[in-house]
Amino acid sequence: MRYSYTFRNTTADFLLFRLGNTYTNWTGAINVIWTGVFAVLLFTQWNKTNIIGKILLLIGFLLFLVIQPLVMAIVGHRQAKKIPVDTTVTFDEKGMQIEVEKHLQRIPWKEIYPMVKRRSMLIAAPDGIHAYLLTNRILGDEKEALYAFHEEMVQKYSKYKDVGKKAPAGEKQ
Numbered sequence: 001m002r003y004s005y006t007f008r009n010t011t012a013d014f015l016l017f018r019l020g021n022t023y024t025n026w027t028g029a030i031n032v033i034w035t036g037v038f039a040v041l042l043f044t045q046w047n048k049t050n051i052i053g054k055i056l057l058l059i060g061f062l063l064f065l066v067i068q069p070l071v072m073a074i075v076g077h078r079q080a081k082k083i084p085v086d087t088t089v090t091f092d093e094k095g096m097q098i099e100v101e102k103h104l105q106r107i108p109w110k111e112i113y114p115m116v117k118r119r120s121m122l123i124a125a126p127d128g129i130h131a132y133l134l135t136n137r138i139l140g141d142e143k144e145a146l147y148a149f150h151e152e153m154v155q156k157y158s159k160y161k162d163v164g165k166k167a168p169a170g171e172k173q
Contacts (some may be wrong), residue, residue, distance in 0.1 A: 001091075001092065001093070001149050002090065002091070002092040003029045003090065003091045003142060003145075003146045004088065004089070004090075004091075005088070005089050005090075005134060005139065006086050006087070006088045007084055007086060007087060007089075007138045007139050008080075008085070008086050008087065008135075009079075009080060009083060009133050009135075010080055010094040011073060011076045011077040011079075011080045012076075012118070013076075013080070013121070013135050014072075014075070014076030014077075014079050014080055014133070015072055015073050015076045016045075016120050016121065016133075016135065017076075017121065017123070017131075018072040018075070018076060018097055019069065019072065020065075020107075020118050020120070020121075022068075022072075024118075028157070030066040031068070032064075034060070034063070034064060035061065035063075035064050035065060038057065038060040038061040038063075039061055041057055041060070041061075042057045042058070042060075042061050044173070045057065055059075064089050066149065074088075074089050085100060085101050086098075086100075087100050088098070089124065089132050089134070089137065091146065091149065091150060091153075093153070094105050094106070094109070095108040095111075095153075096112055096124065098126070098132070102149050107126045107127065108157075109153045109154065109156070109157035109158055110157050110158055110159055111124050111126065111127065111158070111160075112124075112126045112153075112154060112158050112160070112162060113126065113127070113128050113152065113154075113158070113160045113163055114150075114151065114154050114158070114160065114161065115147060115150045115154070117164060120135060120136055121133055121134055121135040121136060121139075122134045122139065122143060122146065122147055122150075124150070128160070134146075
């Protein structure tokens, strides 16, 4: 099998990635709790506080609803602007190949980490440091097939096949 994609990530791709990172772990729960607490405070304390208190209540309420996503979008836009050319990522029986302009890098399956699957994208992190965001827009109908192929190759050949997997209850990792 061979899967090849030529793409350039957009601001929206980076925003989806960052929001996914935030809301798939404990920080997302804190964001939701914080927003809920400030919603209650906003509605119960609005008439009991002065203008500075009202401003602080509004900022606290809007922090994770508006301000944080806006900052993430700005950072994502800057990140997208730093990538002026297309990237080609290819997966085949030998491993993963990344091509940016004239730079070509081949990574064998034994060195590749498992792929992260999200509703909106697959995240390929071949070396555990760099990540390639393959969004549904890029993958089209091949998302499930690529994920299955990648997982099969990682399970067969990668020395990192157990990275991120949890040990059964009562066992140490």
